[in-house]
Amino acid sequence: MERIPVLRMGSLLLITIQVDMHDKLALQLQDDVTNRIADWGSRGVLIDISSLEIVDSFIGRMLANIAAMSRVLGAETVVVGMQPAVAITLVELGMSLPGVRTALSVEAGMELLYGAGAGFRTGSDDERAEA
Amino acid sequence: MSEQKRETLPLKNSNDVVLARQKVRQWAMELHFTLVDQTKLVTAASELARNTLDHGKGGSMTIEQTRVGERMGLRLTFEDQGPGIPDVETALRDGFTTGNGMGLGLGGSKRLVNEFSIDSALGKGTRVTVVRWK
Amino acid sequence: MSDLAEIISRNEDQIRAEWIRDMSKSTQRADLISKTELDEQCGTLLKAVIAGLRSKDSGNIRSDGWAQAREFLEGISASRARQGFSPTEVATFVLSLKQPLFGVIRHDLAKNQDQLFELLWTATELLDGLALVTTESFSTTREHLILRQQQELLELSTPVVKLWEGVLALPIIGTLDSERTQVVMENLLQTVVSTNSRFAIIDITGVPTVDTLVAQHLLKTITAARLMGAECIISGVRPQIAQTIVHLGINLEDVMTRASLADAFGLALQMSGRAVVRKAVSAAESRGILAGPITKQES
Numbered sequence: 001m002e003r004i005p006v007l008r009m010g011s012l013l014l015i016t017i018q019v020d021m022h023d024k025l026a027l028q029l030q031d032d033v034t035n036r037i038a039d040w041g042s043r044g045v046l047i048d049i050s051s052l053e054i055v056d057s058f059i060g061r062m063l064a065n066i067a068a069m070s071r072v073l074g075a076e077t078v079v080v081g082m083q084p085a086v087a088i089t090l091v092e093l094g095m096s097l098p099g100v101r102t103a104l105s106v107e108a109g110m111e112l113l114y115g116a117g118a119g120f121r122t123g124s125d126d127e128r129a130e131a
Numbered sequence: 132m133s134e135q136k137r138e139t140l141p142l143k144n145s146n147d148v149v150l151a152r153q154k155v156r157q158w159a160m161e162l163h164f165t166l167v168d169q170t171k172l173v174t175a176a177s178e179l180a181r182n183t184l185d186h187g188k189g190g191s192m193t194i195e196q197t198r199v200g201e202r203m204g205l206r207l208t209f210e211d212q213g214p215g216i217p218d219v220e221t222a223l224r225d226g227f228t229t230g231n232g233m234g235l236g237l238g239g240s241k242r243l244v245n246e247f248s249i250d251s252a253l254g255k256g257t258r259v260t261v262v263r264w265k
Numbered sequence: 266m267s268d269l270a271e272i273i274s275r276n277e278d279q280i281r282a283e284w285i286r287d288m289s290k291s292t293q294r295a296d297l298i299s300k301t302e303l304d305e306q307c308g309t310l311l312k313a314v315i316a317g318l319r320s321k322d323s324g325n326i327r328s329d330g331w332a333q334a335r336e337f338l339e340g341i342s343a344s345r346a347r348q349g350f351s352p353t354e355v356a357t358f359v360l361s362l363k364q365p366l367f368g369v370i371r372h373d374l375a376k377n378q379d380q381l382f383e384l385l386w387t388a389t390e391l392l393d394g395l396a397l398v399t400t401e402s403f404s405t406t407r408e409h410l411i412l413r414q415q416q417e418l419l420e421l422s423t424p425v426v427k428l429w430e431g432v433l434a435l436p437i438i439g440t441l442d443s444e445r446t447q448v449v450m451e452n453l454l455q456t457v458v459s460t461n462s463r464f465a466i467i468d469i470t471g472v473p474t475v476d477t478l479v480a481q482h483l484l485k486t487i488t489a490a491r492l493m494g495a496e497c498i499i500s501g502v503r504p505q506i507a508q509t510i511v512h513l514g515i516n517l518e519d520v521m522t523r524a525s526l527a528d529a530f531g532l533a534l535q536m537s538g539r540a541v542v543r544k545a546v547s548a549a550e551s552r553g554i555l556a557g558p559i560t561k562q563e564s
Contacts, residue, residue: 020152023145023181054152054170056177057236080494084454085170087489092171093178093239102494104461109494116538167451201343201405 004029006036011043012113013075018051026062033066037073044113045070048106050081060095067100077101080109137195142183142209151180151192155207158194162203164265172205172263175243178236179209179259187211187257197262204245204264212256219249269370269384269391270318273311276369281307283365288358298348306341310359313337314391326394335398342402347410352403359396363389416448423449425456432533433462434526436501438471441479450486457495464533465490468526470501480515487520496521496536500529 004025007014013036015029033045047063049055055063067077080103090097103109140151155176159169176192183190190211197206216222223238237259241247244261251257273280284307285300313334317323320330327335338359345355366388374381423445426434435453457465467483469475475483487497498521502510510517523529534541 020149022149053156054173054177056174056181057239058177058181082493084451084458084489084493085167087454087492088167088451088485089170089174089243090492091485091489092242093174093236094242095239096488097492102492104458104463104494108461108463200402201339201409 003032006032008036008040008042011041012110013037013040013042013045014048015046016048016051020054021059023058026059030062030065030069034069034073037070037075042075045075045077046106046109046113047077047079048081048109049079049086050083052086053083055082055086055090057093057095060090060093060097063100064097071099076113078103078109078112080104080106137193139191139193141189141191142180142211143189145184148177148180148184152177155194155205158196158205159263162196162205162265164205164263168263168265171243172207175240175261175263176207178240179207179261182236182259183209183211183213183257186216187213189213190256202264204262206260206262209259210256211258215253215255215257216249216251217253219251223249268380269387270315272370272373272384273318273366274315276373277311277315280362280365280369281311283368284362287361287364298345306358309337310334310362314395318391326391326398334395338395338398339402342399343406346403346406352400355399355403356396359392359399363392366392416444423452425453427460427462428466428530429534429539431460431462431537432464432466432530433457433460434466434468434530436468436471436526440474441472441482443478443482446479446482450482450489453486454489454493457490457493463495463537464498465495466498466500466526466529466533468501468529469499469506470503470526472501472506475506475509477513477515480510480513484515484517484520498523498529498532500524500526 002019002025004015004017004019004021006029013033015033017029019025021029036042037045045066047066049063052059063079067079070077078101079097082102101112103112138154140154141147142151152173156169156173159172164172180192183192187209188211190209190213193208193210195206195208197204223241237249240261244263246262247259248261249257249259251259281304285304288303289300317326317331317334320328322328323330325331341358342355346352367385370384370388371381374384423435423437426436428434433453433456435449437449441449453465453467456462467486483499487499490497500523502522502524521529521532523532531541
């Protein structure tokens with residue numbers, strides 16, 4: 001059965017969801033993430049949903065569950081790339097995804113997890129400051 | 132462009148829910164709904180299709196174009212012969228807590244569409260009809 | 266009904282010719298529609314009317330048998346509305362069918378006064394009903410046009426401005442109604458993504474009043490932005506609006522607000538780890554212009 005790949009980058013788990021998930025696939029992902037954290041001692045989980053055009057209550061709960069379970073296992077989760085239409089719809093649905101940290105992009109997510117000094121952001125501030 | 136103005140899909144397993152979402156997305160795109168309206172309708176369809184499957188023990192979704200004067204819209208009807216909902220009033224109030232509640236999500240879906248009607252009784256199955264106008 | 270259908274069918278060409286002749290005398294609008302096109306449209310309508318008269322439930326123009334005629338009329342009414350015809354001109358297209366039709370009915374039923382009267386009545390009711398279909402459709406099309414134009418105006422009148430890397434500002438001027446707020450907010454969120462801006466300042470200095478619905482939309486936008494990973498700051502809240510918000514019982518606990526756009530900008534800079542510093546003063550600035558021009562040695 002197909003699975004959503006969970007990639008490892010040091011202490012980070014990187015997941016990019018690009019398919020329209022059916023429920024079993026979502027549950028499988030929850031399982032895989034928790035197992036990997038346990039296997040590799042990961043400290044961070046980054047879930048990229050920039051390709052997801054629909055997040056319904058089931059997927060929303062999956063994201064909240066992953067965040068909660070990961071935290072219990074000692075890892076922090078950041079969800080990145082939520083599309084505006086998806087955000088607007090989630091608000092209308094009444095889902096606020098408590099306990100789920102979010103960021104606009106993968107870089108921003110990395111910064112959130114590892115700190116601004118970790119050098120993920122390409123700084124354009126310096127160019128402007130000298131004006 | 133789908134030639135028929137009406138189509139019915141079975142909702143028998145979780146893959147059917149995905150197919151139903153894709154079908155609704157396709158029809159909404161053809162009618163040139165805005166992206167936000169498309170997303171709202173497809174999400175509502177996903178919620179209701181899942182309800183039909185999980186609570187209604189399987190059923191069907193019918194999608195059709197509808198029109199009042201110049202205004203075009205899409206009507207989705209979800210039907211099942213399952214146990215039915217004894218207290219529709221309560222189910223419509225937000226039945227799910229964010230987290231682990233297994234509420235029906237009907238209240239949420241209602242806010243995503245323009246028209247919403249539900250017909251259900253204990254032992255009589257359930258039919259939910261929603262309309263989203265362009 | 267089928268009697269009427271027969272009469273029209275038998276005399277179709279004659280009716281059509283007279284109809285077009287009558288129209289050219291009054292409202293043909295050759296500038297907007299060609300004779301050939303008009304002729305075609307008359308032909309199509311006549312055939313649709315005949316079909317409707319022969320259908321089941323022919324007395325009800327809302328029934329399925331009349332769908333073809335209705336759709337045709339809605340179509341040409343909509344296109345004429347867009348072309349610039351007046352509603353009267355559009356309705357006259359249908360109503361001017363009366364004279365040739367009545368003429369033909371009178372001729373065919375001259376010997377039977379009762380049936381003559383009955384059919385005249387049926388025909389007039391029918392044509393009035395169809396004329397009303399065009400008027401309704403005309404109205405609806407115009408409404409849609411206005412709505413679309415309003416939307417475009419909205420998007421143009423509320424630009425999203427980039428204040429700095431990662432900081433956007435949305436200065437809103439004028440009254441916010443429910444629809445405008447939605448359009449504006451969607452636009453803001455889209456710009457947040459496209460510019461990768463973590464902060465969005467919504468300035469409402471130019472907004473005279475806020476009602477519950479608008480406040481709810483604003484709150485929803487702030488929640489949606491947060492879900493995406495961005496933060497909104499509301500600035501320019503005037504005392505009256507602050508009072509309204511409290512009176513309406515709107516909860517702004519989770520929302521960052523500042524009195525002025527400048528304050529909000531300062532906050533956004535601070536929250537993104539930046540500061541504005543005064544640079545070292547140059548030699549010329551420290552002396553002032555009264556001290557005279559700078560010599561080569563001093564510069």
